[in-house]
Amino acid sequence: MSLYANPTKSSPPSPYLPSACRIEEALRPTAKEKFFRLAPHDPHILNYSPGQFFMVGLPGYGEAPISITSGPDEGCIELCIRAVGNVTNAIHRLEKGDTLWVRGPFGRGFDVEGMAGKDLVFVAGGIGIAPMRSLVKAVIKRGGFGRLTLLYGAKGPEEILYGDEFEGWRAKGVDVRITIDRPSPGWKGYVGVVTTLIPPLDIDEGRTLAVVLGPPVLYKFVIWGLRHKGIKDDDMLLSLERRMKCGLGKCGHCQINCVYVCQEGPVFRLSELKGLPEAI
Amino acid sequence: MEENAQYLYITDRGFKALVKGLLKERRVYGTVRKDGFPAFKEISGAEEIELVQTPTHLSAKEFLFPQREVLLKFDIKDNTHEAVVEAGDQAIIGLHPCDIRAIGLMDRVFSCGAQDVNYLARRGRTILIGSDCMPDRYCFCKSLGDTDVDSGFDIFLHRLKTGFIARTGTEVGADLIRKFAGPRMPSPRELTELEGLRTRREGSFTATLEAPPEALPGIYAMSDESPVWERIGSICYGCGSCNNVCPTCYCFDVRDEVRANLNDGERVRTWDGCTLDDFARVSGGHDFRKTRAARLKHRFNRKFRYLSGRFDSLFCVGCGRCSRACLVRINIAEVTNELIRESYKK
Structure with missing residues (x-):
């Protein structure tokens, strides 16, 4: 046939x-x-x-x-x-x-409707701010969320992306906190990797979703920090970076254990990655 | 099994007439002996075909999923792309049951979700003709369920001392047999001879798995921390031979090739292999499977566990090609048996 x-x-x-x-x-x-x-x-x-x-x-x-x-x-x-x-x-x-x-x-993106009503903590490292901007804009546009906090880490002031948009986000109720990895002349903000911004946060862990976007090295440390704040794996969303050649679930490059990142991801709940040792 | 399959007898001359008829309308690939080894090759005459019973070293996947194929043509100056589907009428003769099962799995992969028009167009124009096999010491399809197939082919031929028993799996196959091969109903003696062949094959397997196929995904799931991976990883060359010869390894790379005029070119896909060094490396340099052990574990799990949920089947057909081709003699059945034995101890 x-x-x-x-x-x-x-x-x-x-x-x-x-x-x-x-x-x-x-x-x-x-x-x-x-x-x-x-x-x-x-x-x-x-x-x-x-x-x-x-x-x-x-x-x-x-x-x-x-x-x-x-x-x-x-x-x-x-x-x-x-x-x-x-x-x-x-x-x-x-x-x-x-x-x-x-x-x-x-791929599967963020379910903005499903996140409504929650406090959101956005954690972005480096170029991770690029997809985070899409989500932040969607959240601001929809409204109906609790407290919104953005933690953003860049290597230095010259690498900060969307610096001219943060005031607008703050005006819409997003608490934007930016840190750079190493001290830099003229920089008056936070210094240290983005994980250092997590411990001082005041988090209501029962109603908080954390969204983590960044380079692969970032995840382990941010997850560790967020767990210490009482956030459950079910309430952490992250996006995985993988090599991809087709985007169609065929070329095999983005496969982690049983999942194709381009199909089931790139956005996952951390709890969904349990049993996928290669994921993070 | 018997409802769809129709048993017919055709003579040697009928088989040759069938091949001749196919050659008039399409490209025909058949099994031959190449330097003494069984191989698929494009043939131009029926007499070239030898229905070799031992497995070919390379599978037939290249005729459906070529090692290099054009997906797009582009023109940089004109800023245009054009989709390319390279497909022509063809027939593959001499596929063993494992090869036919493998093609069935490839069909699922390329038709699941986004339709891969390149594969499917070629597949839709391909006639599959199976033939009997006899296991060598690497074959273990018997341990994965069945040594025979009852569908997935257009025609399946069983070689008798003289002539063939032909089973037809599709209308197309039945028409071809009627049109070219002059079939008649087989005699009871011919059917008895067929049963004898089947019995002989069933008794000829030496490689076996020590657990039933349905237990394998679970056993692999328990084996993430097994020392087996480090051991075989330490001898693996990372050459990708296992991926190349596997009839169900379908991973590919896509890249652009530009002609010397630096204007027009093609986007091509080529086979890739998960055991190769940079398969899972991303642009920042992070490699999600850094070691050969991790890459082998990934490949073995793809065959026995990772894809079984997605496609409702194991992805190993037991052809033994990867074991046969491995330069350092990593044997998929032996490795699986080690994992099985370890799981019994847990």
């Missing part, structure tokens, strides 16, 4: 075919990151939720998984991309008016 008889006529479109996006704005907020606002030709791909990602590519270079930094329903896609490899370095050479190619959105 053929899976389908006539592939040229009845087969679905190739899931590997990317969709073109015009770059409406290209900014360089730090030496390592570039920020893009994209207008997609296909409006369907604007239907994303915070925490999801796109496979972002350039012909001749390939694709890389990039999380979304814009809030939902903003009519555009914003990406904050750090130049770390072949693909992302090539993307950094793009400017306003150029075309970027995306597939997606992929």
Whole structure:
């Protein structure tokens, strides 16, 4: 039995075919990151939720998984991309008016409705602030949450992303606390890794959800700190970074034990990662 | 099992006519002896095929999931992408039951969720013709359930002293047999000969697993901390041969290849292997499976545990190819037996 008889006529479109996006704005907020606002030709791909990602590519270079930094329903896609490899370095050479190619959105993002009514503690390390911004904007837009606290750690003042937006978030009730890893001339804020901001927090552990986004090294220490504050594994949400080649649950690169991060994740409750020793 | 399968007798000449008929309309891959070893190869005449009973070293997966295949063509200057589906009519002759089961698993992988049009188009235009096997010392499909298949093929051939018993698994297969092979009903003596062949095969397995297949996911789940992983990790070359030869290893890499004019090129996918060094490394340099032991554990678990929930099946078909190909003689059945014995002690 053929899976389908006539592939040229009845087969679905190739899931590997990317969709073109015009770059409406290209900014360089730090030496390592570039920020893009994209207008997609296909409006369907604007239907994303915070925490999801796109496979972002350039012909001749390939694709890389990039999380979304814009809030939902903003009519555009914003990406904050750090130049770390072949693909992302090539993307950094793009400017306003150029075309970027995306597939997606992929994966399971944050269930903002399901989080309503809770106190939220957002913990972001480094580039983790990019997907966190999408969630913070969604939360502010919806309203109906308890206390909102953002802990954000960057290596130095020159690496802080979205510094010009934090005042606006504070005005909407988000307690934004920023720390840098090492002392720096002129810096008057916190110094130390982001985990140092956890112990002083006043947390009502029964009604608090913690969201942790950052590089793989961050998780162990932040989880340890949050557990000490009485937050249960069921109340910790985190997003896992993995190598990905398809976004479709096929290429195998993002597999952790039984789960495909691109399908069941990238956002997980910590309790869901129990029994997955390679997850963190 | 017998409801769908129809038993027919065809002569040697009928088989040749069938191959000849297939060759008129499609590419045909069949088993041959290449430097003395059984292998699949594209053939141009029926006389080239030898239905070798021992397993081929390489599986037939390359005909459905090529080692390198084009997914897209792009033109950088024109800023265009075009989807490419490379599929033509083809037939594979000489698949053993393990190969057929493996193709069934690949079908599930590539049709689950997002439809992988590249695989599925090719699969939809492929005729599968199975043939009898005889186990060597690495084969252990018997321990995983069944040494035979009753579906998943268009035609299955059982070699008799003269002629074949043909079973048809699809309408397409039945039509082909009728059209080319001049079938008749088999005589009782021919059916008895078939039963004799089956009995002989059943009694020929030397490699066996010491636990039933349904117990294997649980046994692997108990074996995360087993010293076995460190031991086999310490001798593994990390060469990826096991991934290459496995009929159910489907992991792939995707990369862009640009032509010398630096303008047009192709996005291609190539086989990848979870036992290779950088398989799980992310851009910041963090590697989620740093050691060969961790990578082997991942591969073995994929075959016996990780995918069983997702696809409702073990992903090892017992063909023994990875053991046969391993340069340092890591044997999947022996490793599994060690884990089984350890689990009994717990």
